[in-house]
Amino acid sequence: MDLVLNAEEQAFQTQVREFLATKMPPEIQERVRLAPSYVPKEYTGRWQQLLYEQGWGAPGWPVEYGGTGWNAMQKYIYDAEYQAADCPRQSPFGISMVGPVICAFGTDAQKEQHLGPIIRGEKFWCQGYSEPDSGSDLASLSTRAVANGDDYVINGHKIWTSHAHHADWMFCLTRTDPDCKPQEGISFILIDMSTPGITVKPIISIDGHHYLNEVFFDDVRVPVANRIGEENKGWTYAKFLLGHERTGIAGVGKSKRKVERLKDIAGVELDGGQSVLSDPSFRARISQAEVALQAVEFTQLRILAQEKAGQPPGPEASTLKIGGTQVEQTLNELMIEAIGNYAAPFPADAQDMERNEPPIGPAHGVGLMQERLLRRAATIYGGSNEIQRNIIAKAVLEL
Ligand SMILES: Cc1cc2nc3c(=O)[nH]c(=O)nc-3n(C[C@H](O)[C@H](O)[C@H](O)COP(=O)(O)OP(=O)(O)OC[C@H]3O[C@@H](n4cnc5c(N)ncnc54)[C@H](O)[C@@H]3O)c2cc1C
Incomplete structure (x- = not known):
């Protein structure tokens, strides 16, 4: 593959860059800079509405x-x-996960009801997969769905459900047949x-924020x-969805942005009267991460x-999940080291734009510890890195 962008690709890159730089409302950009995860x-x-108006609301959909x-x-x-570009992350559950499933397998009525509100940013979704x-x-x-007339009656318990408290809808895996091979008795149900x-x-996660939930039925x-x-x-539909979840999972652009931020911070933070960036061993660690x-x-x-x-992405795409999340965690650690003791006080409300107290420590330190703590989970969610290594061992290396 030619890794140098051709003229057409460069023009496209410029168009995207200009759109993102000019259309992002400043208050949203400031919020993303302060607290990308909140x-x-x-x-x-x-x-999402602005992306939709541009025609870019759901690039991966048909x-x-x-x-x-x-x-x-x-x-x-x-x-x-x-x-x-410091843009808010599109809500992945609607756009990247359930949307493609509805496009591929939904009925006309389901498409009519759900696709428009997702792509226009009107309805939010959560993912009800994991259980205790x-x-x-x-x-x-084992969350059970039992058919009863025109309904299913659902009983059970989901956990780690990101954003369930904001969500209008959940796509949920339920057990509809307990008497067959585990993979064969599961149904994919949309729940208001x-x-x-x-x-x-x-x-409440270790960074002090409310992001995760338990959901009881x-x-x-x-x-x-x-x-x-x-x-x-x-x-089958859940596996199809996982293929879409892989899109952008390596977070290369996000980590590149973090490298820039790390260098900016290390350039002004002092250690023994010298900037942290002037320390050759610190610079070497940044280079390793790069x-x-x-x-x-x-x-x-x-x-x-x-x-x-x-050729669709094969199991080797698991290396992206492992490599991408490890680099992200390293960069978060280096930023924490660069700001030193000021990483220690991290009041959860420091990221609120309404807060009227000055930050404890430098402004560029706000949110770094929260981000570091939250992203410890990056090697767990989306299929833990150990599981990804198993996939590589079995399906790529055939061990
Ligand atoms: C921040 C966050 C957000 C999440 N959001 C959602 C969400 O929105 N919706 C949702 O459904 N779920 C969500 N999850 C749940 C996530 O998918 C699970 O945490 C993940 O699949 C791991 O499952 P578990 O927590 O039960 O750990 P377990 O499966 O019990 O694993 C525990 C440890 O054992 C290791 N392990 C397990 N099996 C093996 C094996 N066969 N070989 C080697 N090592 C193994 C794991 O890697 C892990 O380190 C979220 C989790 C986190 C942390």
Whole structure:
């Protein structure tokens, strides 16, 4: 694959860059800079609306439902520019996960009801997969859906459900047949979060924020018409969704932005009267992280080249998840080291724009510890890195 962008690709890159630089409302950009993981729903929705108006609301969807029809290289350029531009992350659950599933397997009524509100940023979704006893071994899940007339009656308990407290809808894996092989008795059901019998309980994460939840279902009645595809075939749709979850998982653009920020911070923070950046050993560690990041980027480009040649990403895409999340965590650690003791006080409300007290320590330190603590989970969510290594061992190295 030619890694140098051709003239057409460069023009596309300029168009994306200009759009992101000029259309982002300043208050949203400031919020993203302060607290990238805690951008309020109103801001994410407004930004999604602007992307939709530009025709870029859901690049990965088929064109007939609002997708852009971009080729793999254009998608790569767009993702890289997007991640590097301090834009709010698009809500992944609607756009990247359930949207493509509805496009591919939904009924006309489901497409009519859901696709528009997702792409316009009007309705938010959450992902009801994990349970207290089913995480990596997801197929063992036990939340039960029992058919009763035109409804399913759902009972069970989901956990680690990101943004369930903001979500209008959940896409949920439920067990509809307990008497067959685990993967064969699962159905993929869309649940309106305002349905009676649903209780959402917060889990406050180590960074002091409310992002995660437990969700309890007590005799929740959901129309059978909300099931995606065939009963007991939910695992097929869940696997299709995971393929889409991989998009941009390496976070190369985001980490490049972090490298810039790290250098800025290390350039002004002092250690023994000298800037942290002037310390050769610190600089060497930044270089190591940059080299690792470049390796991830090249791997991503190799996988893209395969995609361009008509071959879908194979199990080797797991290396992107591992490499990308490790680099991100290293960069977070280095930023913490660079600001030194000022990383220690990290009041959760320091990231609130309404807060009227000055930050404890330098302004560029606000949110760094929260980000570092939250992203410790990056090697767990989206399929833990240990599981990714198992995939590589079995499916790539054939061990
Ligand atoms: C911040 C965050 C957000 C999340 N958001 C969501 C969400 O929105 N929706 C949702 O459904 N879930 C969500 N999850 C859950 C996430 O998908 C699970 O945490 C993940 O799949 C791991 O499952 P588990 O926590 O049950 O750990 P376990 O599966 O119990 O694993 C525990 C440890 O054992 C290791 N392990 C397990 N099995 C193996 C094996 N076979 N070989 C080697 N090592 C193994 C794991 O890597 C891990 O280190 C989120 C998790 C986090 C941390």
